[in-house]
Amino acid sequence: MIPIRLIINNFRAIEHADIDLSAVSLAAIAGRNGAGKSSAFTLSPRFSLFGDVISGISLDDLVRKGSTEMSVEFHFEHQGSVYRTIRTRSTKGKGKSTLELQQRVNGQWESRSAEKIVDTEAVIRNLLNLDDGTFTASSMILQGQANAFTGATAGMRKEILSQILGLNIYPELQERARQKAGLLNIEIEKAKDKIRTLDDRLAGRAVKDNELQDLLQKNSELLAAIDKDEQATKALEAQLALLNTKLSRAQQIGREIVAIEGEVDALRQERVEHGGRLERAEKILANEALILSKSAELEQIRGELASLESMKPNSDRLRTDLDAMLVDLQKLDEELFQIEKKSFETALQLAGREELRQRAEEHEQQSLRLRNFEIKAEAWNALEMEIHSLESRQDREFVRVEAEERRLKERIAALEQQEAHIHDSGCLPTCKFQQAAAAAVAELPLLRKQLAEHDRSVLAALALTIAEKQTEQQGLGYDFAAHRDCKRSVDDLREAATAFAQFSGKDELLQQLEQQAAEKKARKTAGEARRDDLKRQLADLVQALEPLPELRRKAEDLQRYARLKDEIGAARVAADNANERMFAIDATITAKQSRRDELALEQSALEVETLDHAAISERLANLQTVIAAARRQLAAMGEQIGGMKAILAALDADQQERDRLAADLEPKVLRWTRYQTLIKAFGRDGIPALIIENAVPQLERIANEILGQMSKGKHYVRFETQKELKTRAGLSETLDIMVGDWTAERPYETFSGGEQLRIDYAIRFALAELLAQRAGSKVEWLTIDEGLGSQDAEHRALVLDSIKSVANRFKRVLVITHIEDAQAAFDQVIRFDNADGGVEVCVA
Template sequence: MIPLRLQLRNFMCYREVEALDFSGFHLACLAGDNGHGKSALLDAVTWALWGKTRLGARRDDELIHLGQTEMEVEFTFALDGNRYRVIRKRDSRGKGQSALELQAWDDPVFRPLTEPTMRATQARINELLRMDYETFINSAFLLQGRADEFTIKAPAERKRILGDILGLSIYDEYEEQAKEQAKAKEQKAAEIAARIRDMDRELEHQPEYERELSQAESQAVDLTRTLQKAEGELRQLREEMKELDFKAAQIDDLSARLAQGEQELAELQEQVAAGEAHIADYEVTLSERQDIEKGFAALTRARQLNETLNLKLSQLVKLNERKTQLENTIAEARYELTTQQRLLAEKTAELETRAEKAAELEADLAAVRAQLESLTKLEGDRQARQQSRQELSNRVASLRTRNEQLKAEMEPLREKVDLLREAEARCPLCDSELSEADRDRLVAQFTAEGKEKANLHRANQAEIKDLSSQSEALQREVEAIDRELKDKPTLQKREATLEKELGEAQAAAQALAEARANAAAVEEKLAAQDYAPAEQARLAGLTAQLQKLGYDANVHEKVRQDLQVLARFEEAQARLQTALDQMDAERANLERLRHSQARKQATLAADLEKWDELKQAVARRPEVRQQVEEKEREVDRLQEKERRARDVVAAIKQQIAHCQYLVKERKKRVAERQKIVEEKAIYDELRVAFGKKGLQAMIIESAIPEIEDEANALLARMTDGRMNVRFETQRETKKGDTVETLDIKISDELGTRSYELFSGGERFRINFAIRIALSKLLARRAGARLQTLVIDEGFGTQDTQGRERLVEAINSIREDFEKIIVITHIEELRDLFPVRINVFKTPQGSQITVS
């Protein structure tokens, strides 16, 4: 990653600053006094890329410039031949809001690569850079005060730091996880072993369960035989009880049949008596046969005559209905003509009245129009007076404005005169000294000007008064005209009404002749009865038919009275006919009923005899019922014993089946425990492998040669080949054992010595070389190229020659990096770099210049 451009707004100590362009230099010095914002520029880069800074701020809001509510950092960088831009913003207002954008250059504009969420966008930036914040600051940043962090530590601590730099802490987590898994497996194996021991204790009882099963099954078989015998005896008693219950039911049935038979016998006796009464009635009716037949014949003749008269009456009603309809139609036609005659008479009278008003309306209309014409002239006069009044008002306003100006002009003249009358007065215009004559001349001049303006002011006031009087007179005249003009709307409405009424009167005069002619025609039709001619002709025909019909209402009434007198013979004839038809059948039915009565009496006697026999047979029923109940209780007791015996057998079988299940389950548990023990052994091996002496030691062993090569190459350039460094990862103890360590062996022309025996400048060069080597190693292992190096480290420990050599060393590695930025506040060191980025503080915030 190569920085190209950095733009800040309200970030930490910066407000609005010019963008920092990195493209114009390869090696630069970032200079400025302490606290002026050098490190803040690097924090801006890491905050834009990862949202983190070296300050460890808990909240982004703490990074916003004091007194502001929002900040923004825009960082453009190159990577693998492409250009990218990251924009991160923060607004602290309300609940706070953050934004993150990722863009790629697609000539001629940036193309957005931003994901839907900030988390996803940050993941894409990490994937693009192939490193996170921790890797970046540990590789690209040589932070202030941390150059000797690696070399001054004890060997064990030094190895831990190297492990942290190489990211080996993840293997500590793996080791802990493997340890926890091994512990969990061990606990699981112990639980399974305990379960197996429980199974073994349970399986020890299996032979005892088998003996108990044999005894229980023998007892169950004996109980089953006893129960079967008792159930057989109970079935016999129930059969006997069932037969007795059947006979008891027969007794109930016979009792019901006897009661029903006695009821049926009583009904037969009633039917015999009724049959004998019917035969007696028939014999009386047959004795009156001759009189009944004679009266019925007279009734039949009267009915025939009545039907003939009813037919004529029906025809008469229909003819009268038709006659009434025709008379109504004719009356309606005459009514219509009468109504038309009345309406025409009313219309004629109305038209005559309206026509007679025409002359009067014309005169009224002419008078109204004359009044309206006079008012129209008044409106013209009013407008002229209103215009004149407006002109007077404008003139008054102009004069008043002029008087105000005159007042404003007179006041300075009065002040000048007053000043000139004072002793030792000077010229109010040029401030020069004045003689007595000049002062008198100026006083007279200013006084004359004042009087002239005062006279003009009084003349204007007089004219204003006169014009105001004229305006008031005109206003009174306008108000008088307005009082006369207020009647104009009423007169206009009156004019419209009169015009409408006059038009209607003239139209009425034209329609009057036509209305009179129509009224004469209607009156002529009424006199000649010239209406509904067809209905009048049909009415004459109907009148002739009514006369021809010959219906006599008196005769019809006489026939109706005869029918009422003879009506009793119809019922008598029906009784006679019934007697003639039913006499033989009634006598036969009476004989049949008497035979049925005899049979019913015989059946009742036989049922009563059988009822006595059954009554004697069911006398044993209570005794047998008691025996059944006792036997049922005995069977219930035996069934309960047999059920309990079967339950005991089932329970013992269940225990034996459980033992058989435990045998199979024990095999599974033994296999499961063996598998868990094997898995625990694997986790134990992984714990050792992930530990300090496992993979971590191997990774460090593989990294040491790279670190040595890089550090010695740089150290050689800084010391003209005088110094080199070597790392030892193992050493022998006094007992002859080999232990893990990380010793640093430093050699120069005097030989190999410990780190503490070298001077401060030499130690700084050693630290610098090792730190650069570690940075390159870390970047390579992250899968990224280390193209940018930032050195934020104090150079106060270096003498002049050491500083020059350090700069030479930095220059010697410049080809290894695309950008190298050295942060310092030492004035002598700034001039040793080709480009200087100056940071200085102002009241408006820190500022940046490049020179």
């Protein structure tokens, strides 16, 4: 996180402040006590991000006295994006608070807030991966709280370090492992219950096997009885099959007689058809001469059609070429229009060249003049800032001088009043009151002398310096109005100068356009000649193709004579074949009628031989009824056997299910054991302790690098993460701070206040850098609030050097201090000055 801007309204002592930190890297925060420095740079960003962050103070108490509305707007950069939080508080009625989180996307603010304030605060914590405690511990050293880490208990130090290292995720991971282990344990217990249930069902399997064997024995005996009856059935079926064969033969003969009669009818119909073919063939042969004449005429017409049809593709080609040529001519007209239009515009532009040249030269002169104005303006502004600074010093010196003179005048007036009492009281000179008044009166000449000779030389020197700077400023000859007019003139002439710079290629462009226009006109003339030629050729071809429809109609009418010509030879053959086939049909009809009479005699004999068919069929039906009853009994027994086998199959499935559950149980138990291991690993003494153990050397290295610079190499720190138990053997987890110097190591608490503060700073800087290196919660901002007062000049310089040395590890380092020599050590100073009852913030 990198702070960019703070906009504060009616927050604590601050009526209004707009603080732009975008250009600040390392700066001192200066201003009178109570101006709101700490409120602005430590409390307001925490309030805007996290809300109620000041213990024992309500939100209404943060609203500036005399106001009812308060707001803090905090802009910051995080992970490459710019965000802002806007938190407000109103004391009207029952009081109302609002909170808005926004992200800047493509130059616009887009809301990232939730519906409720508490949910939006959760979004902010998730975005930063920080709560207020960790944010403050890592980015701020608050006034009087430099030892917030070093002065805490060992357990609290471990807790702060755990938050900085992001170890707060491990309790959540441990809880997840517990939940998964619990779910897995439920599955294991369910599997065990299922196995016990299956074992109960499998206990009666032997009884079911015996019942199945009894049913199979009875089924075998019933099958033997059915087999005996079926043998008798087969003998009757053989006799009945022979009779059925004879009946079938008799029926077949009847069908053959019917078929022969049908064949005779078909032959008679065929004879009629052949008679019709013979009649058609004789007609074709009678008109042979006419058919041949019409066929010859058709061949002649086909020749003429072929000649005309060969000309038709030329007609289509000519139409296509003509259409394409018309499109090309239209395109040439459009291109020629655009070229002539552009040539006209270019010629118009070239006509105004001289005027543009003059304006371009004027632009160059005004640009040189503008640069001179800007140089003077920069010098003027620099002197203006010096004068403003001197006037501020003059105001402070004037207030001091006036206060001193007022004190002297008030003292002189009081003494003069006592002097008057000496003459009016009437007391004896030995009276204590008179003696005290006399002593006071004796002081009057000295006070009057001090008042008359009161030193105003600093005021005079400042006034002289201010006058010199103002004279120097006036000597620059800077004219703001002329500067503004010159800038406006440069802006007005810029477009003309740019247009004149582009004239270098306009002449050549005009020549190219004229050449292109000539080429297009030549192509247009050639295209028009080609268009006229294509129109003439197409007209001639259309005239030649006019007879084509009439020839097609005649050819279609004569087509039937061509078909009849092809049938003349076939007609002679058909006439001969028809006569032969009609003679053969007559002979076949006579033979079939003789066969029909023979079959009728055979059918009568078979009907006599099959008179016993009904009696044998009855005996067979009775025997089949007995067999069917036996088979129904066999089917019922089969169902019993099937049901028993189904029961045994279900028991086999139960056995397989039990084997599967037993096989699945072992890996689940193994997984449950692993989750137990994870629960222990994610606990306080597991991975978190290991991470702290590994992070402590890095923390020591950074802290000792900074502490060595602060103490000129005299001190170093060492963290103890384990110590021996006092009541029993073993080690306990801790985070003790041991500090060493040139003599020995001893606890942090045994060092002096100034030494402790340097140790505090070194460790807090190291903690801040450690957090700044964390992915996902990178806070590249460090604020130090009034931490230099307990240091002597030498060690204060060392602390300031250390602050500067760590500044390159952060994007923003802000030091709040009232010590002037400490303020002078910084190139950038953010000054809080009184302005109309509020606070004016100057970033220099």
